Amino acid sequence: MFTGIIEELGTVEAVEQQSDAIRLSIRAATVLEGTGLGDSIAVNGCCLTVVTVDDGVWTADVMQESLDKTSIGDVRPGDVVNLERAVTADKRLGGHIVQGHVDAVGTVVSRTPSEHWEVVELEVPEGLTRYLVDKGSITIDGVSLTVVETRDNRFTVSLIPETLARTTMGRRQPGDRVNLEVDVIAKHVEKLLSSANLLNQQSLDKLMKESKK
Incomplete structure (x- = not known):
């Protein structure tokens, strides 16, 4: 699990193409502190497993499923990426609960600068906005x-x-693809409500059938 608070920007050192995957090599510093083989690091929001660590560079294997469902396949040597280690139980949850499981890839539409902040507009696949609420995560x-x-x-x-x-x-500039993960609580609530509605409908159908006997 992650919190969405980026620890550092890493630099992609190499992208090794494999038959149905890629091996990603990333130079980093902070996220390698206390990190061992098999640990998890989120790269641009995608949870990856550390395969090797050598002289400030760590590698991860990215399978075809992740390449198909995220923008990780877009990265090239020299690109910078957001990095975060998996959160430990003694750390503050500074952001919100993030699984590192990308739900969809969105697109940056526009950037509108202001004096003290910048507004970024993004387009998402149809149906994903049902999980988004104003002031939500x-x-x-x-x-x-x-x-x-x-x-x-x-x-x-x-x-x-x-x-x-x-x-x-x-x-990020207009046209760039970005990884999106919606609030997992919203997805659980939707499933629970769907199950409850199905049970209610089944109960109603049963009562209707019994009333006709």
Whole structure:
């Protein structure tokens, strides 16, 4: 589990193409402190497993499923990426509960600068906005952010200078693809309500059938 608070920007050293996967090599510092083989690190919001660590560079294998469902396959050597280690029980939950399981890939539509912040508008696949509410949480490329406004298949977030400087959100331009993870609580609530509605409908159908006997 993660919190969406980016610890550092890493640099992609190499992308090794394999038959149905890629091996990603990333240079980092902070996230390697106390990190061992098999540990989890979120890269642009995608949870990856550490395979090797050598002289400030760690590697992870990214399978085809992740390449199909995230923007990880877009990265190239020299790109910077958001990095966060899995949270431990003694740490503050500074952002919100983030699983590192990308729900969809969105697209940056526009950036509107202001004196003290910048508003970024994003487009998401149809149906995803049902999980978004104004002032609710959203994870963009691993960054925990607050939704400002939702409409149709778009939403906006406001970025403070700290976020612009310390994450890749300061570099994203219109047309760029980003990883999105909605609040997992919203997904659980939806499933519970769907199950409850199904049970209620089944009970109602049973009563209707009995009343006709």
